Amino acid sequence: MEKKTVVRIGYVGCGARGQGMLRECFAHMHDVEIPVICDLSEKRLLAASAILTDTGHDAPKMTRDWREVVADETLDAILFMNGWENRAAMAAASMRAGKYTGIEVGCAYDIRECWDLIDAFEETGVPVMMLENCCYGRREMMALNMVKKGLFGEIVHCDGGYMHNCRSVFTPSDIDPDVPNFRLESMERRNFHFYPTHDFGPISKVLSVNRGNRMLTLSSFASKARGLAEHIDTHLGADSPYAGMDVKCGDIVDTIITCANGETVHLRLDTTLPRPYYSRGFCVRGTKGMCTEDRRIIYLDGMAETMTENEPEFFEKYDHPLHREYVALGERGSHGGMDWLVSRAFIEAVKRGENTPIDAYDTAAWMAIGPLSELSIAHGGAPVDVPDFTRGRWLHREPVTAGKYCLDAVCEDPDTRIFDDLD
Amino acid sequence: MEKKTVVRIGYVGCGARGQGMLRECFAHMHDVEIPVICDLSEKRLLAASAILTDTGHDAPKMTRDWREVVADETLDAILFMNGWENRAAMAAASMRAGKYTGIEVGCAYDIRECWDLIDAFEETGVPVMMLENCCYGRREMMALNMVKKGLFGEIVHCDGGYMHNCRSVFTPSDIDPDVPNFRLESMERRNFHFYPTHDFGPISKVLSVNRGNRMLTLSSFASKARGLAEHIDTHLGADSPYAGMDVKCGDIVDTIITCANGETVHLRLDTTLPRPYYSRGFCVRGTKGMCTEDRRIIYLDGMAETMTENEPEFFEKYDHPLHREYVALGERGSHGGMDWLVSRAFIEAVKRGENTPIDAYDTAAWMAIGPLSELSIAHGGAPVDVPDFTRGRWLHREPVTAGKYCLDAVCEDPDTRIFDDLD
Numbered sequence: 001m002e003k004k005t006v007v008r009i010g011y012v013g014c015g016a017r018g019q020g021m022l023r024e025c026f027a028h029m030h031d032v033e034i035p036v037i038c039d040l041s042e043k044r045l046l047a048a049s050a051i052l053t054d055t056g057h058d059a060p061k062m063t064r065d066w067r068e069v070v071a072d073e074t075l076d077a078i079l080f081m082n083g084w085e086n087r088a089a090m091a092a093a094s095m096r097a098g099k100y101t102g103i104e105v106g107c108a109y110d111i112r113e114c115w116d117l118i119d120a121f122e123e124t125g126v127p128v129m130m131l132e133n134c135c136y137g138r139r140e141m142m143a144l145n146m147v148k149k150g151l152f153g154e155i156v157h158c159d160g161g162y163m164h165n166c167r168s169v170f171t172p173s174d175i176d177p178d179v180p181n182f183r184l185e186s187m188e189r190r191n192f193h194f195y196p197t198h199d200f201g202p203i204s205k206v207l208s209v210n211r212g213n214r215m216l217t218l219s220s221f222a223s224k225a226r227g228l229a230e231h232i233d234t235h236l237g238a239d240s241p242y243a244g245m246d247v248k249c250g251d252i253v254d255t256i257i258t259c260a261n262g263e264t265v266h267l268r269l270d271t272t273l274p275r276p277y278y279s280r281g282f283c284v285r286g287t288k289g290m291c292t293e294d295r296r297i298i299y300l301d302g303m304a305e306t307m308t309e310n311e312p313e314f315f316e317k318y319d320h321p322l323h324r325e326y327v328a329l330g331e332r333g334s335h336g337g338m339d340w341l342v343s344r345a346f347i348e349a350v351k352r353g354e355n356t357p358i359d360a361y362d363t364a365a366w367m368a369i370g371p372l373s374e375l376s377i378a379h380g381g382a383p384v385d386v387p388d389f390t391r392g393r394w395l396h397r398e399p400v401t402a403g404k405y406c407l408d409a410v411c412e413d414p415d416t417r418i419f420d421d422l423d
Numbered sequence: 424m425e426k427k428t429v430v431r432i433g434y435v436g437c438g439a440r441g442q443g444m445l446r447e448c449f450a451h452m453h454d455v456e457i458p459v460i461c462d463l464s465e466k467r468l469l470a471a472s473a474i475l476t477d478t479g480h481d482a483p484k485m486t487r488d489w490r491e492v493v494a495d496e497t498l499d500a501i502l503f504m505n506g507w508e509n510r511a512a513m514a515a516a517s518m519r520a521g522k523y524t525g526i527e528v529g530c531a532y533d534i535r536e537c538w539d540l541i542d543a544f545e546e547t548g549v550p551v552m553m554l555e556n557c558c559y560g561r562r563e564m565m566a567l568n569m570v571k572k573g574l575f576g577e578i579v580h581c582d583g584g585y586m587h588n589c590r591s592v593f594t595p596s597d598i599d600p601d602v603p604n605f606r607l608e609s610m611e612r613r614n615f616h617f618y619p620t621h622d623f624g625p626i627s628k629v630l631s632v633n634r635g636n637r638m639l640t641l642s643s644f645a646s647k648a649r650g651l652a653e654h655i656d657t658h659l660g661a662d663s664p665y666a667g668m669d670v671k672c673g674d675i676v677d678t679i680i681t682c683a684n685g686e687t688v689h690l691r692l693d694t695t696l697p698r699p700y701y702s703r704g705f706c707v708r709g710t711k712g713m714c715t716e717d718r719r720i721i722y723l724d725g726m727a728e729t730m731t732e733n734e735p736e737f738f739e740k741y742d743h744p745l746h747r748e749y750v751a752l753g754e755r756g757s758h759g760g761m762d763w764l765v766s767r768a769f770i771e772a773v774k775r776g777e778n779t780p781i782d783a784y785d786t787a788a789w790m791a792i793g794p795l796s797e798l799s800i801a802h803g804g805a806p807v808d809v810p811d812f813t814r815g816r817w818l819h820r821e822p823v824t825a826g827k828y829c830l831d832a833v834c835e836d837p838d839t840r841i842f843d844d845l846d
C-alpha cells in the first residue's frame with residue numbers, strides 16, 4: 001500500500017474511552033486528521049467535537065450511523081472505540097471498504113465473529129488491530145524484552161488478570177438513555193471472562209502466540225456472583241435503578257489456557273469485590289528467572305533471594321527500547337505512555353502501509369477468549385478447544401522484528417533504536 | 424474414651440521432618456512419652472533416639488518394622504511422620520489397633536486409600552488426624568477468625584499455593600541408600616499437585632468443607648516440566664547422580680476446585696523454578712473484604728484504598744484466640760508456632776478422648792487432591808468428581824466449636840479463651 005504522511009480517521013464511539021483517547025492522544029498528533037466522528041449519543045458527539053476544536057482541529061462531521069463512516073471514501077482508517085456489540089461486523093465492513101481498522105479492547109460474543117474478522121482480512125489484505133494498550137505497558141514491554149534476550153530462560157508459565165474494583169463503574173449514577181450499558185448487561189446475563197485482553201495480550205506476545213505457538217485449550221471457572229448485588233444493597237440502596245439486579249457473572253473468574261509449546265497461562269477476572277488496588281497480576285515464569293507485578297520483583301537464578309521491590313533497577317537496564325525512546329522524546333498520553341504508544345503503532349502502520357503489530361490473528365484469538373470462557377463455565381469447567389485462526393500458519397509465522405512498534409525486536413544497544421519520526 | 428494425663432506415642436518416620444518435630448515439639452511435652460521409634464534407616468533411628476535422650480527421656484525402643492509399633496499394646500497413639508508410600512494403610516492398621524493416629528502432610532496415591540481411612544474410622548470410631556500445621560499458621564488462623572466473625576462478608580473465593588523453590592531439596596547431595604527419595608520419585612513419574620494440604624487445609628477450614636460445604640469438582644493443569652532438568656544441568660552438572668533425569672511433573676500446576684456452596688478455590692504448586700521467596704499465596708475473598716498474603720494486606724470494604732502492608736495492625740486486633748494464648752504462654756516449636764499448636768491439637772484430643780479438629784473426613788478429602796489432580800491433568804484438565812467422603816453428612820455436620828484447638832470457635836473476648844492447660 002502507498003505511504004502516507006497524514007492519516008484521515010473516522011472515529012466511531014465517543015464514550016468515556018473514545019473521548020479520553022481523543023483528548024490524550026489522537027487530537028495531539030500532527031499527522032492525524034479526524035474529519036468524522038460517530039456515536040449514538042448527541043451529548044457524546046458534542047463533547048468529542050469540542051475536544052477536537054479545542055485542540056485546533058476543524059469541527060468534524062457528526063453522525064449516529066457507523067455505516068456512513070465506513071462508506072466515506074476520503075478516510076484511510078477507522079477506529080472503533082464503541083461498545084462490544086457488533087464490533088466485529090463493523091470492523092469487517094470497514095476492512096472490506098479498504099480501511100485500516102482499529103478496535104478498542106474487548107471480546108467477541110461468539111466465535112463466529114472472530115472468523116468474520118479473519119475472513120475479511122484474508123479476503124482483502126486490509127489489516128485490523130486491537131488497540132490493546134497493555135501490550136505497550138512499560139512493565140509488560142520490559143518483560144518481553146527480557147524474554148527475547150533469553151534472561152528468563154525457557155518460559156513455562158504466565159499469569160495475568162484484570163483485577164480492579166469496578167463496582168461503581170458498572171453501576172454509574174449518570175445513566176444515559178441513548179447508550180446501552182453493555183458491561184452491566186453482560187454481567188447480568190452472562191458468566192464469563194469478559195475482559196481478557198489487558199491480561200492475555202501482553203502474555204500472547206511473551207509466548208509468541210500465532211507466531212510459533214498457539215493456544216490449544218481453555219478452561220474457565222466462575223465463583224458465585226455476590227459482590228455486585230451486595231454492593232448495590234449496601235452502597236446504592238433500594239431506590240437505586242440497579243436494586244434487585246440478578247447478576248450472573250461470577251465475582252472471580254479463573255481461566256487456564258494451555259499452549260502448543262507446553263506453557264500454561266492463568267488469567268483472572270476480579271471486578272466485583274472490594275479490593276484495595278488495581279492489578280493486572282502480570283507474571284512471567286521461566287527456567288532462569290521470573291518477573292512479578294505483585295511484589296514488583298524481578299528475579300534471575302543465582303541472585304540473592306530477596307523480598308525487596310527491585311523493578312526500578314531493571315527498568316533502568318532492560319526497559320524496552322520503544323519505551324526508552326518514548327521517554328527520551330517526551331512523555332505524552334495517558335496510562336504511563338501505553339495509550340500513546342499503541343495509538344502510534346496503529347497510525348505508523350497506516351502511514352507505512354504495513355501490517356499492524358497486533359494483527360488480525362492476534363485480534364481474533366484474543367477476542368475469542370470471552371465466548372470460549374463462557375462455554376467452558378457453562379460446561380462445568382470442561383476444557384474447550386481454541387480455534388487455530390491461522391489455519392496452521394502459526395507453525396511458520398515468525399515474530400515481527402521490523403517496524404518500531406513491532407515489540408518483538410531484540411536490541412542490544414538501545415541507543416541505536418531512537419527513531420527520529422516518533423511523534 | 425477415657426481421659427489421659429500422659430500420652431504414650433509410637434513414632435514412625437525419623438527423617439528430617441520426623442526429627443524436627445521431635446526436637447522442636449514432642450520431646451518437650453511433659454505429657455508425652457515416646458517409648459518406641461521406627462524408621463528404615465539405622466542412622467535416622469540413632470539420631471531420633473539421641474534427640475529423646477538428650478532431652479531427658481529414656482532411650483526408646485527402635486525398630487524398622489511399623490507393624491511392631493502398631494502391635495504394641497502399651498501405646499495410646501501413633502504418629503506417622505514417614506514418606507507418602509503406604510501411609511494410609513499404616514494409618515488404617517493403627518486405627519484398627521485402637522490407636523489415635525496422626526499423619527504428616529501429604530497425598531494419597533489413589534482415592535481408594537482415602538476410603539480406606541474412612542472405612543477404618545467408621546468401623547472403629549478411632550480418630551485420625553493429618554498434622555497440617557498450616558491450619559495453625561498465624562495468618563491463616565486470623566483469617567479464619569475474621570471469616571467466622573463475618574468481617575469479610577460472604578466468602579466467594581480462596582487462593583492458596585505451595586510456592587517454594589525446592590530444587591535443591593528434591594536433589595540432595597547426601598543420598599541415603601536406606602530410604603527412598605519419595606518426592607523425587609514422584610516428580611519423575613507423576614504429573615500432579617503433590618503437596619496440596621499446606622494450601623488447601625486452611626482454606627478447607629475457611630470454607631467449612633465437610634461441615635456445611637464440600638468440594639464438588641477439581642480440575643488441574645500442568646505446565647511443561649523444565650525447571651528441575653535445567654537446575655540439574657546448570658547447577659549439578661553431568662556427573663551428578665541426577666543428570667539426565669526425565670521429569671514428568673509440570674513446573675507450575677494450577678488446580679481449581681469448585682464447592683457445593685458456589686465458591687471457587689485456586690491452588691498452585693510451584694517448586695521447581697527459580698523464585699525469590701516462599702509463599703503459600705493465601706488469599707480469602709469475600710463480599711465485604713479480603714486478606715492476601717502476597718502484599719500482606721487486609722482490606723475491608725469502605726477502608727481507604729491502600730497499597731501498604733497493614734497485616735500487623737490486624738494481628739493485634741483479630742489474632743485467633745489460640746494464637747494469642749500461645750504467645751501469652753510462651754512461644755515454642757518451629758515455624759512460628761504452628762508446629763507446636765498442631766501437635767498439641769493432636770495430643771489434647773488423645774488426652775480428652777475426643778475427635779481430632781482435623782478429622783478423618785478432612786484428612787481423606789485433603790489427601791484425595793493429589794490423585795484427583797493427576798487424573799485431571801492426564802485428561803487434559805477435565806474436571807473430575809471429588810468424592811463425598813462424608814456420604815452426605817456434610818449437609819448437617821456443624822463446625823466444631825468445642826475444644827481449644829477446634830479453630831472454628833468465634834470468640835468475642837479473646838481473654839476469656841486463655842486455657843490454663845496449654846503446655
